[in-house]
Every structure is written in structure tokens, then in C-alpha cells.
Amino acid sequence: MPLAPFISPATGKPTPDHYIHTTNGSFLDNHGRTLLLRGVNLSGSDKAPVNKPSYVLDDIGENGGESFVGRPLNLEDGSADVHLARLRGWGFNMIRYVVTWEALEHEGPGKYDFEFMDYTVEVLRKCKEYGFKVYMDPHQDVWSRFSGGSGAPYWTLPACGIDTKAFVATQAALVHAEYPTRENPDPASIPAMIWGTNYNRLVSQTMFTLFFAGRDFAPKCIIDGKNIQDWLQSHFIEAFGLLAERIRDAGDLLDECVIGWDSMNEPFEGMCGIDDLNHFSKESTATLKKGPSPTPIQGFRLGMGQAQEVEHWEFGAFGPKITKTVIIDPKGAKIWARPKDEGGNGVNTKWGWRRDPGWTQGTCIWASHGVWNVESGELLKPDYFYVAPGKAKTPFVELWWKAHWQAFQKRIKPYHPECIWFIQPPVFALPPPVSGEDLEGRCCYSAHYYDGLTLVSRHWNWFNADALGVLRHKYSHVAQAVRIGEKAIRASIQQQLGVLKSDAQIIGDFPTIIGEIGTPFDMDEKRSYGYTDGGKYKGDYSRQQKALDASINASDGPNALSWTIWTYCPDSSHMWGDGWNMEDLSLWSPEDANKTRNSTKVSPQSSTTLLKSSSASSSELRLPRLATASSISLQTMTSPEVDVEDDGMKYIHAGGNSWKNAYDFLTDGARAVKAFCRPWPIATVGTPKDIQFTIANTEFKLTVVVTPEDFPRKRPDPPSSSSSSAFSSFSSSLCDDPNDPTYPRKPTEIYLPLVHYAHPNLVATTYGQSLSALEELGPDGDENSQIFPPPPDQNSSSTTLVAVPHSPADGPCPLAVEVEVSEGKWELRGQILKWWYPVPRPGEDAKEYTIKVRRTGGTIKTLEEQERQARLATVGGWCEELCSGSSCTIM
Numbered sequence: 001m002p003l004a005p006f007i008s009p010a011t012g013k014p015t016p017d018h019y020i021h022t023t024n025g026s027f028l029d030n031h032g033r034t035l036l037l038r039g040v041n042l043s044g045s046d047k048a049p050v051n052k053p054s055y056v057l058d059d060i061g062e063n064g065g066e067s068f069v070g071r072p073l074n075l076e077d078g079s080a081d082v083h084l085a086r087l088r089g090w091g092f093n094m095i096r097y098v099v100t101w102e103a104l105e106h107e108g109p110g111k112y113d114f115e116f117m118d119y120t121v122e123v124l125r126k127c128k129e130y131g132f133k134v135y136m137d138p139h140q141d142v143w144s145r146f147s148g149g150s151g152a153p154y155w156t157l158p159a160c161g162i163d164t165k166a167f168v169a170t171q172a173a174l175v176h177a178e179y180p181t182r183e184n185p186d187p188a189s190i191p192a193m194i195w196g197t198n199y200n201r202l203v204s205q206t207m208f209t210l211f212f213a214g215r216d217f218a219p220k221c222i223i224d225g226k227n228i229q230d231w232l233q234s235h236f237i238e239a240f241g242l243l244a245e246r247i248r249d250a251g252d253l254l255d256e257c258v259i260g261w262d263s264m265n266e267p268f269e270g271m272c273g274i275d276d277l278n279h280f281s282k283e284s285t286a287t288l289k290k291g292p293s294p295t296p297i298q299g300f301r302l303g304m305g306q307a308q309e310v311e312h313w314e315f316g317a318f319g320p321k322i323t324k325t326v327i328i329d330p331k332g333a334k335i336w337a338r339p340k341d342e343g344g345n346g347v348n349t350k351w352g353w354r355r356d357p358g359w360t361q362g363t364c365i366w367a368s369h370g371v372w373n374v375e376s377g378e379l380l381k382p383d384y385f386y387v388a389p390g391k392a393k394t395p396f397v398e399l400w401w402k403a404h405w406q407a408f409q410k411r412i413k414p415y416h417p418e419c420i421w422f423i424q425p426p427v428f429a430l431p432p433p434v435s436g437e438d439l440e441g442r443c444c445y446s447a448h449y450y451d452g453l454t455l456v457s458r459h460w461n462w463f464n465a466d467a468l469g470v471l472r473h474k475y476s477h478v479a480q481a482v483r484i485g486e487k488a489i490r491a492s493i494q495q496q497l498g499v500l501k502s503d504a505q506i507i508g509d510f511p512t513i514i515g516e517i518g519t520p521f522d523m524d525e526k527r528s529y530g531y532t533d534g535g536k537y538k539g540d541y542s543r544q545q546k547a548l549d550a551s552i553n554a555s556d557g558p559n560a561l562s563w564t565i566w567t568y569c570p571d572s573s574h575m576w577g578d579g580w581n582m583e584d585l586s587l588w589s590p591e592d593a594n595k596t597r598n599s600t601k602v603s604p605q606s607s608t609t610l611l612k613s614s615s616a617s618s619s620e621l622r623l624p625r626l627a628t629a630s631s632i633s634l635q636t637m638t639s640p641e642v643d644v645e646d647d648g649m650k651y652i653h654a655g656g657n658s659w660k661n662a663y664d665f666l667t668d669g670a671r672a673v674k675a676f677c678r679p680w681p682i683a684t685v686g687t688p689k690d691i692q693f694t695i696a697n698t699e700f701k702l703t704v705v706v707t708p709e710d711f712p713r714k715r716p717d718p719p720s721s722s723s724s725s726a727f728s729s730f731s732s733s734l735c736d737d738p739n740d741p742t743y744p745r746k747p748t749e750i751y752l753p754l755v756h757y758a759h760p761n762l763v764a765t766t767y768g769q770s771l772s773a774l775e776e777l778g779p780d781g782d783e784n785s786q787i788f789p790p791p792p793d794q795n796s797s798s799t800t801l802v803a804v805p806h807s808p809a810d811g812p813c814p815l816a817v818e819v820e821v822s823e824g825k826w827e828l829r830g831q832i833l834k835w836w837y838p839v840p841r842p843g844e845d846a847k848e849y850t851i852k853v854r855r856t857g858g859t860i861k862t863l864e865e866q867e868r869q870a871r872l873a874t875v876g877g878w879c880e881e882l883c884s885g886s887s888c889t890i891m
Contacts (some may be wrong), residue, residue: 002020006034010441010442025511032685034683034686035562036683037513038097038562039133040092040587042073047141053576053580062154069119088130088131091674093131093132095127096515097127097136100140101151102238105153107460117243125253134257136564141266142199143207146164147164147207147469148176148203153206156232158341158351160337166305168180169182169331169333170328173204174190190542190582191291192458193290193456193544196288200287202299203299211236212401213229214229240261251583260419262695263423264404264424266426268398269866270285270385272388272396273395274385277296277379277384279381286322291312296380297372304364304367306377310325317461319465322828337361340489341361350532398432401432420442421701423443433505445513447512447515448516449517450519454519454523460523463484463485463489465492466481470783486582497558500514501559516564521544521586522871528543529574539592549695553693556693558689558690560688568590570583581615589834594668596873663762666753679853681702682749685695685706688703688707697796698855700750700752701851706839706849708841708844712745712840749832751832757853763860767863818854823849824837
């Protein structure tokens, strides 16, 4: 690993201890250790205001929108501490912070919600208290929540001459609250992931084309003296620019907490690059076809109220296929606003913009640009969007996306000079080359990855496909992409993530983070919620665990990727999932929390509070002692009961709940927790060569490669002069004596979760069972014999375990582990294992070391897993598991 410089490549200033470098394809700390940043998107709930989930018909946008204060966390009732403590306790150190344009500018063009910005600053400060690094996510999905997604304010649609009342009738956009019709909505019936087909429908196609390429393809669309492209982009960029200013002005967040900015979430090409409007785009990666699927020209006609016969697609076991054709008849309804809706003299009486007289209202803007004829329905220019007028054929990301990102970056950079730019092109599209002048050595490729078959089918299948290979035209026939069996599927997902990792090299020698990855929890008609089979499988998330483990495991291995999983929603529910388009990917739900504890039943609706908190360090879980605590439920606030003993926290009761220890707290309400809460190297001296973890036996194995460049260095004193040249020239000096007290020698740090390695007493106490009912301890019954690491003369420098409070009844330490290292010494502190080993000196060969960790006493079996194991002991249960819920081919 190349030496981490002690001066910033962006500003030339000395780098503080908390500085994160992006070089040689990795994140590095200021000591030169390779960092993995792993965490969660906070939050999917941020797509709408509090109490405005997508299944609620919301016309308030027409009157200026509503405040998003309270998203993602409630800072008034203490629950923010609970959620952040849980995330930190799961080992997460990174948050992708979701903010929509609507949240910043919902009242109207140029009317900014500074109260929400100040609230955001306070939430970020709370994230900082818990030791999180954060990158900001300007989030959108299919343009706006008023067009079936999230992101842009309502007023952007009428600004483009669009009337939102006819979206469903014309199939220009499918809106959850209006599904299947605005007159007779049944939002619970909306098919899984059908919202994604909005990318292939008229509203998204039009809005993204105008946003990225309006100057080229809609030159008549002039508003307030600007082309619609410049008008929309300037508002988007200014809104987030003002948020960046607010974060800078806070004075205590930049780089210590907020390390960078993502570009627009999952941007879309619109119609840019389509070679024939009679057909779907061959180049776009947003090609999900499900349900009625009008082609672009059919979408134009439908938008003008003309009936069309369109293909109807279904997503089956082997992907999408045409099943029939259907007639869509809007009965004259149009999405194009009438001139009288605008107001007099071209000035909009509601929003205040002035529309150019050349922008004809009441008709399709693409017809007014000569693309098709409304009267005859004839397509006049099928390749209108294929090449920009007067320009050579250029990929969308290079010609249009990059220009927008450069304008966005120019607005943010003055307020965040050390910003790491998280670059995100359209999903699965290759990123563009970006100049070093733009990046200044501060960059990360922010790709997204989902197992599409599982996401759309809501089932963990015995077969899958190399979706990335198909979308990038790797195969001559889709059958070549099919993978059979779990082993092949897992290998394929790991290979696909490896391809995404290699894409970063197009930008430069920068790291990759998988900005979104995850799996649905409402699989198989919500059987895990007890909705099927008489409730037999309630609480059984084994299938979700398999699916999620396949994706997260693929980030390990040789890929050693950072990631932020999608998502954590404090108000997730079994009925409505994440509260947005029936998506259900939250790692935690209040309806899975507060389960039976020692036969004391608790209301599943109540969520709870834990802490008025002190901070957690970057490497240790702390559940602090309490003198007081606040209590919340999602509905009401109550007074908590807190038992605090002199030696720390024993029980916390709140809202009718109690957590008996940290293991209880970290597993309560978590779904498929063993898949995402897994051991991993947080900071590595050297480079992780291979990361392996097997849930079934809790075996974790890390292989690292260490070179002379990883040898510890002294940090020089800052230069006395204003010039940094002397500092720079001394920055690479080696520390000849690693024991020199002026150099605090750093170890490799590995997170070992309580979820997998908890002390048996914690597990037994949590489930209200005797210890012997769960597992055996040591051969002589001595609980200390296999819980502490070996003494100092057996590769351990310490037997001290701290940081996770527990009562004396919980035993002497929180973890029960067996550790084997090829060389070096180690110690445990809370959930962190610290490992020291020799580093080659200059001129010596690289060295390779391994560490293995397993749980003493074997894998923890939860109550749900024990019940499942009992079912599998029967022939029928075994058959069902083998067939994984598909049609049985054995019995």
C-alpha cells in the first residue's frame, strides 16, 4: 500500500488524524491503514414527510409541500439515540444520508426550508456523537414522489407544463396512492417493484431529458429567460449548495463526520440516446418491463389522451416476458396542462415563473419540437434523441451527466474543500473519465447493486443470472447468463461486484463503495410476518438471510468492498414495508421488536428508547450507564423505568419493553441480522487479500498482505513557515523504531459482533432459558476456560475486555471466541479485536498473515432457528427447504 501523505492533495494542508485518504483503490486512514467503510442508508423513510407515506394520496404539493423535519430521526423524544446506538452496535461506521430536493425547496422555486437544513445539521451532529462517517445523498427515484417516486418538488412538474392528475389514466406514471386508478385506489395491491417501470414511462422520460439535455432536445422550452435544463439544474444545485453551506457553517462536522457528497441518486438518461422511439432503449440499464409497457411513441400518444394497444409483461421465474397485449384508453385525459392553468401574460399566478411565448401549452412538448404529429399520431423523427444536434454520438454519462456533475461539484466545493466526491452514474452504466483537476485526489466510485431476480420476484430462488453481464451485452443469449445452485449464484454475485469495483479505474485509482445493496424482507407473500401457513413461519427470516448473505458475502472475498446497505427505517411496518411503493428492505422494524421475553408479552407496535447518550468511539460499542433515560413509542411517549447498578446497566425498561443486555438490544427487531452484522476488518495494516465468513459455523478468516510501505512512520511536526514544502518532504520518513513512544503504533482492527460471538450467558439471559439448554461451555464447565483469549505468552497481549456494560450475572466478558493467528499478538476490547504483527522493513519481501476466529461453544441458535431446525427434521420440512418454496419436484 503506498504511503498515505501527511498533506492533503486537495488543499495542501496538513491532514488531521481523522482524515480519510482515497488512493490506490482504497480508503486509508492517516496512519496508512486500509479502511473499510460499512454502514447503512439513513433512511428510506426520508423520501416523504413524516406521516406522508406513498400510499397516502397527497395533493399538498400543489400548495407548496410540507416540511420534512423529523426525517430521518426524531430528535425530541430520545429515539434518535436508540437507533444510532443500534446501528453503531451492529458495527456500522458509515451512513449514507438521504436528502431529497423536495425537502429543501418544497414551498416553491427559490423558497428554501432553512429550518429543515438546521434540523439536518443537528441530526448530523448526533451521528458524529456516535462516531459515524457520513456522505450526503441527493436522493431521487423516477423524478418525484408526485410521479411515483421521490426527489424533486411538486412544482417542477407544472413548470414543465405537466398536469399530475392524469398520470395513471395515461400510464405516464404509476403513482402508489392512485393504483390501480385514481378513482378507486387500492395501493396495497400494487405489484412489487412496478414503480421501477416508471423510468420507461412518459413523465420520467420527459423530465430527465429536460433536466440533462433540454438545451439540445427542447430548445423551445424557455422559462424565466433560461432553457428548462438550466432552470431545473440551477434550482437543484442551489438547494443542495445551500445545505452544504449550512453544514460548513456548523463548524464541527466537515471531514470529522461529513466526508463527502454523492452525486444525484440513480440518475436516468431519459430518452437521450434512443435510436428508435418505436422501441425501448437498448442502451439504458433502467429497462424493467412489468405490466402494461408502452413504447416511447405510444407514451407520447397516451399522454395526449389517445388510446393505445400495448404489450403487457410479467416477471416470471426466468425474468420478464410478454404475456399479452392490452388496450389503454385515457378517454381523452391529457398530462399536458392547458394554457388557462398558467395564468395571464405568461406569468404563473401560483409559482411566479414567466414562460416564453414560444413554449406552447396544452400539447406534448415533443410534438411541438416536430418529433411526432398529434393529429395523425405519426412518428416523424424516430431517432430524434439518438444524437444531440451538431454533436457526435457520445455516451450519456460523458456528454450530459458529467456536465451536470461538474456544475454541482463547483457549487459544493467552496464549502467543503476536502470533500470526497462519490461518483454515481446511472445504475450499471460505466462511469465517465473525470479530470484530475476536478477530483484533486478525492474521489470514490459509488455503484449500486441488487440481486434483481430476488428483488422483483420476492423469492430466494435456486437459480439466478449474471444481470450485470446481460445489461452490458456480455452474452449472445440470456441463457448463457443463468447460474444454477447457491454456490454458483454466490460466485456470480461476487464476480459482478468485482466488475463494478474495477469500473472505478475508469475514473482513476480510487476506491469503490456499493452505495446501495440489500434484499426484500416481505418474501413469499410475507410468510415471515405470519401472513401464510397459519403463522407457522412468523419470525423466520432464513430465506432473507440466505439472500442477503449472498450479496454481502460477495462484497467480501477478494473484493474487500465498502458498502452502505439499503436501508434502516425507524417506522417500517409489516403491512406497508418502508412506507414507499411497498418496498420492504429495512434491516429493522418495530413490529419485529419487543418480542416475548421470559413469557412477558409486549405490544409489537411499541418502539423504545435506550439512551440519553455519551458518545461511542470509532472502534467500540458503548451502551452507557444511565441515571435517567427517555422513552418513546411510535405513537406515544411514556415514562421509562431504569434499573442502574453501581457496576453499570442491568436492565432498561421503556414503553413496556426491556433489554437485558447488549445482545438482547442488538438482536431485538433486527431481521436477518446474522447476514449483515458480520465480522470484518475495519482498519488493516497492509491490504486485505481475502475475507471469508461462514454464518453456519461462525468461522471468520482474514488474509492480509503487508509490504515495507506499510511500515510505521513518524508524523512530523507542522512546518513553522507558511509553506508546506518542508512538511511534504519529511512526510514519508520511516520510523526506525516501531516502539518509539512518539509514534502510537496502530494495529489491525477487526469487528467481532455480539450477534455471532456473544457470551453464552448473554444469550441464555436474552431468551429466558437455562444455559445448558442452549450450548455447552468448556469441557470442565468453567466459563472462563474458553471465553478469554490465551494469556500473553500465547499470542495475546491482553485479557482485558471492556466497553460493553453487563451485570455480574452476564459473566466476565461479552464475547466467547477462539482466535488463531499465523503470527503476532492480539487482544479484545468490546467487539473489537486488535491484532499486531511484524511489518517488513525496506528491502524485505512482502509478508502474508492470516487470522481465524470462531465462537467458543458453537453457533448461537435463536429461538426461531431452533423451531426451524425442528421443522427441518421432518421429511416435509426438509423437502420444503430443498425446494425453497418453489413447486416441489421431489414429493
